[in-house]
Each structure stands twice: as structure tokens, then as C-alpha cells.
Amino acid sequence: VCCGLPCTALGSQEIARELADESARQGIEVDIVKTGCQGLCQKGPLMQVEPHGYFYQKVKPERAGEMISKTMGSGQPVREFLYRDSFLDEVKEQIQEVPFYSKQVKIALRNTGKVDPHDIHQYIAAGGFKAVKKMFSRMSPDDVLEEVKKANLRGRGGAGFPAGFKWAHTKRSGKGVPKLVIANGDEGDPGAFMDRSIMEGDPFSLLEGMLICAYSIDANFGFIYVRHEYPLAIKTLEKAIKQAEEMGLLGRNILGTGFDFSVFIKEGAGAFVCGEATSLVASLEGQRGFPRARPPRLSEVGGGAWGYPSNLNNIETYACVPPIIEKGADWFLGIGTPGSPGTKVFSLAGKVNNTGLVEVPMGITLREIVDEIGGGILNNRKFKAIQTGGPSGGCIPEQYLDLPVDFDSLWQVGSMMGSGGMVVMDESDCMVDIAKFFLAFCQSESCGKCPPCRVGTYQMLQIMERITSGEGQPGDIERLEKLIETVGEGSLCGLGRSAPNPVATTLRYFREEYEEHIHDKY
Numbered sequence: 055v056c057c058g059l060p061c062t063a064l065g066s067q068e069i070a071r072e073l074a075d076e077s078a079r080q081g082i083e084v085d086i087v088k089t090g091c092q093g094l095c096q097k098g099p100l101m102q103v104e105p106h107g108y109f110y111q112k113v114k115p116e117r118a119g120e121m122i123s124k125t126m127g128s129g130q131p132v133r134e135f136l137y138r139d140s141f142l143d144e145v146k147e148q149i150q151e152v153p154f155y156s157k158q159v160k161i162a163l164r165n166t167g168k169v170d171p172h173d174i175h176q177y178i179a180a181g182g183f184k185a186v187k188k189m190f191s192r193m194s195p196d197d198v199l200e201e202v203k204k205a206n207l208r209g210r211g212g213a214g215f216p217a218g219f220k221w222a223h224t225k226r227s228g229k230g231v232p233k234l235v236i237a238n239g240d241e242g243d244p245g246a247f248m249d250r251s252i253m254e255g256d257p258f259s260l261l262e263g264m265l266i267c268a269y270s271i272d273a274n275f276g277f278i279y280v281r282h283e284y285p286l287a288i289k290t291l292e293k294a295i296k297q298a299e300e301m302g303l304l305g306r307n308i309l310g311t312g313f314d315f316s317v318f319i320k321e322g323a324g325a326f327v328c329g330e331a332t333s334l335v336a337s338l339e340g341q342r343g344f345p346r347a348r349p350p351r352l353s354e355v356g357g358g359a360w361g362y363p364s365n366l367n368n369i370e371t372y373a374c375v376p377p378i379i380e381k382g383a384d385w386f387l388g389i390g391t392p393g394s395p396g397t398k399v400f401s402l403a404g405k406v407n408n409t410g411l412v413e414v415p416m417g418i419t420l421r422e423i424v425d426e427i428g429g430g431i432l433n434n435r436k437f438k439a440i441q442t443g444g445p446s447g448g449c450i451p452e453q454y455l456d457l458p459v460d461f462d463s464l465w466q467v468g469s470m471m472g473s474g475g476m477v478v479m480d481e482s483d484c485m486v487d488i489a490k491f492f493l494a495f496c497q498s499e500s501c502g503k504c505p506p507c508r509v510g511t512y513q514m515l516q517i518m519e520r521i522t523s524g525e526g527q528p529g530d531i532e533r534l535e536k537l538i539e540t541v542g543e544g545s546l547c548g549l550g551r552s553a554p555n556p557v558a559t560t561l562r563y564f565r566e567e568y569e570e571h572i573h574d575k576y
């Protein structure tokens with residue numbers, strides 16, 4: 055039973071309770087496994103029945119008796135809960151037949167939605183810690199580094215910097231100086247829930263990935279920075295750390311190897327800017343989350359937390375590491391594109407029929423994501439644009455729907471991968487309004503340290519408000535263009551530098567909408 059947050063909100067805990075009661079009442083033995091997010095949030099509460107492989111959606115607790123007697127007792131599905139493909143008007147019984155899942159490839163989410171995140175034994179039974187076992191028995195720290203470098207695992211948190219090179223740089227910094235491993239679970243983008251779903255649904259894969267990193271760079275301490283709006287993730291991680299310590303997989307003398315690695319959780323206060331590396335480190339140290347100028351980089355002495363060289367990756371990046379070590383870099387390179395191997399997790403939101411959590415191989419087109427995984431545009435409306443990369447990403451128009459999704463292609467059209475937010479817009483959306491919404495978010499989250507961002511985003515927002523309220527003036531578009539350049543080039547950190555993106559891309563692809571707003575007045 056999916057007990058991710060959306061399904062829990064729709065009553066999945068009650069369904070699990072009813073199923074347990076009914077199985078006891080009917081004397082049919084059933085294991086009720088409460089999993090993390092199964093992905094198709096729009097159709098929750100979700101449930102999978104093994105060994106029959108039935109996939110149920112919109113499950114109702116009052117039908118628990120029938121699900122136990124009919125499905126578990128006689129192996130027959132409750133047809134009302136099976137997935138109905140509205141386009142083909144066909145019923146699908148098995149999860150792999152459901153279009154939302156059939157194009158997906160799961161690496162980071164390999165266990166999310168399958169195992170009980172509160173039980174380390176289920177993670178181990180699903181192949182968890184195999185990579186760690188292989189690492190300790192057959193690989194030196196440098197072997198591990200080389201494997202991650204060879205896999206060309208690019209950071210899934212935003213810029214796509216190769217993780218292996220970051221690890222190697224941290225390791226090289228300051229001979230004899232202690233190193234730290236930090237996981238960025240801040241995830242402040244509106245509508246994004248990729249990292250939360252991993253922390254809530256498969257916390258051990260994060261811990262295993264961090265342990266592998268720690269071994270390769272010789273770090274003995276790790277920190278997971280999680281925003282306080284994620285209380286379930288924090289609770290789940292706390293439990294996972296305790297269980298891993300009890301099993302000798304974290305703490306002193308791991309598995310008798312003599313290697314020590316302890317992990318601590320730091321709760322952030324919810325500022326978007328704390329997702330930026332240097333402000334995250336400041337916040338981790340207990341200071342105000344202000345970005346710092348670089349160099350020194352985080353990986354260098356003086357640049358990381360408390361001055362120690364620190365390796366920072368996001369949650370999804372660490373979750374991809376164990377399968378790379380277990381199956382090898384060549385396996386990973388066989389998925390995705392040459393420049394962006396592997397997969398990417400997206401939270402698909404907006405005007406599509408199927409919203410939820412998806413993991414797709416790099417190189418898949420935007421059209422496949424929108425039409426096949428997303429099930430097309432809601433209410434048969436026309437597609438207008440897709441926004442990738444969170445609030446400071448860009449809006450991509452229909453002409454690029456066949457663009458392969460990878461780090462470099464998205465940059466080329468003015469957007470970015472970011473951490474994986476993906477919002478679909480239809481023909482009824484005003485792109486000037488959309489750009490204003492995202493700009494207003496970035497403006498309110500600006501920490502105020504540097505004037506180009508503090509003053510520039512405010513001026514941009516004033517112009518956008520003027521335009522959308524019908525008070526736009528001739529010359530406003532040109533003023534916006536000047537500000538885009540100033541804020542983008544003059545800001546200290548990534549938040550400010552990327553804040554103009556939604557306005558820049560909508561001006562590039564939907565300029566006539568700005569002009570209509572302004573000229574309507576004159």
C-alpha cells in the first residue's frame with residue numbers, strides 16, 4: 055500500500071489498517087507492506103498485489119474485505135480498482151502495462167514504492183548494501199572513485215557537475231585534514247518532491263550512497279540537511295540511521311573493517327537560498343544561511359563546513375551510487391545519453407492527466423514525458439509550454455517538444471535540469487502571469503546580500519506587475535531585458551543568477567504575449 059504523503063492524505067493508512075483487520079478476520083495470511091511513493095499520485099491511493107502483480111488505483115478502505123477474499127483468496131482482481139486507460143479505453147491489470155510506468159527506468163527510485171522504508175531487512179532483501187559489501191571486500195577507495203568518475207554520474211541537484219570529480223577534489227584537499235560528506239535535502243522548489251520521496255521511501259539507499267562516498271574520500275562524518283517542512287522524511291531518516299547503526303552498517307568499525315562513518319541530520323528552517331551550497335554550509339554551521347563568495351570551494355580547506363573540505367551532493371545523486379558500484383560504470387553508461395548517462399527523477403505537475411513522481415532515462419523526449427507518461431493535456435486542451443528546473447528554470451515552447459531531456463539540451467534552449475521540477479502549461483495559461491509567479495517566488499526568497507539580486511529582482515517584479523495589471527508602459531520590455539542581464543551576471547549566487555530565467559525564456563518564446571498586454575492599453 056502506497057503510504058507516500060499524497061496517498062496518505064487520501065486515506066492509505068486506513069486502507070492498510072482495514073486490510074490487516076480483514077486478513078485476520080478472514081484467516082487469510084497477507085503481508086501488508088506500507089511503502090513510500092509509488093509515483094502515480096494523481097490516481098491514489100495506490101496499491102500493488104503480489105504475487106498476482108495487480109496494480110490498483112483509487113482504492114477505497116470499505117472494499118478491503120473484497121480485496122482480501124477475492125484477490126488474495128481466489129487470485130481475482132477487483133476490476134473497479136484496475137487502471138483504466140482513458141485514451142485507449144482499456145483496462146490494465148499489471149503495473150508494467152500502465153503507460154505511466156512502462157517508459158520509466160528506475161535507478162534512484164529502484165526501491166521507492168516497493169519496500170517498507172522503516173525496515174532495513176526489506177532493503178537488504180531487495181539487494182541493499184550489496185554494493186557496500188563488494189566495496190569493502192574487493193575495492194580500494196581509489197577504485198571506487200575511478201568507478202564513479204568513469205560512470206560520469208552528474209550531480210542531480212542542478213548544475214550537473216560530475217560527482218566523481220567533485221569527490222576526487224575533496225579527497226585531494228588538505229593532506230591529513232578531515233573530510234565531510236554532506237547530502238543536500240533542502241529541495242525548496244515549489245512543486246518538487248523527488249528528494250523527499252527518496253528520503254521518505256528509501257532512506258537506506260541515501261545512507262549507502264553516502265557511506266560509499268565517505269569510504270572513497272576517507273571521511274568519517276556525514277550530514278543530511280533536510281528542510282523542516284519534511285517532518286516525515288526526518289523521522290524516517292532518524293529511524294534508518296538507528297537501524298543501520300544497530301546492524302553495524304554505520305558508526306564505528308563498520309562491518310569489522312575498521313572504517314568509521316557516522317551520519318547526522320540537520321534540520322533547516324525552510325529558506326530556499328539554503329539549497330545553495332555555501333548558504334547550506336553556513337546554515338549547517340548554525341549561522342544565518344547567507345551565500346559566500348567562492349573560492350575557496352566547498353571541496354577545499356576553508357570552504358566547506360567548519361572549514362573542512364566537504365563533498366556536497368543532493369539526495370538523488372547519492373541514491374544512484376550503490377547500483378553503479380554494484381553493477382559497474384559500464385552498466386550505468388548504457389542508460390541515457392553519452393553526455394548525460396543514467397536517469398533523472400522528475401516531479402511531473404501542472405496540466406497533464408497523470409501527475410506524480412517519474413524516473414526516466416536521459417534522452418527521452420519532452421513529448422514522451424507529456425503525452426505518454428503524463429497521459430496528455432488535461433481536458434483535451436492544447437499544450438503550450440513546459441517549465442523545467444524549478445522556479446528559476448525556463449519555459450520551453452511546443453517547438454521543442456521533441457527535445458531530448460538531458461543536461462546540455464535543456465541549457466541550449468535557455469532552461470535547465472535543475473533538481474527536477476517539471477510543470478506543464480496549456481493554452482489557457484498566460485505566460486506573462488506564469489513568469490511573474492516564478493519571479494515573485496525568487497524575489498521573496500532573495501536573501502538580500504547582493505544588490506543585483508535584491509534590487510534587480512524587485513524592479514523586475516514591479517515591471518511584471520505593471521504589465522499584468524494592464525499598466526505596462528512602452529519600453530518595459532527593454533527595461534526587463536536590461537535587468538535580466540544585470541541580475542543574471544551581477545548576482546553573487548545561483549539563486550540570483552538564475553532568477554531571471556522564467557522572464558527571459560517567456561520573452562524569448564512568447565514575446566507577443568508581453569506586447570499584447572502592453573499594447574492593449576494604448
Ligand code: SF4
Pocket residue numbers: 327345499500501502503504505507508545546547548549550551
Ligand atoms: Fe542573496 Fe540573491 Fe545575492 Fe544570492 S544572489 S546572495 S540570494 S541576494
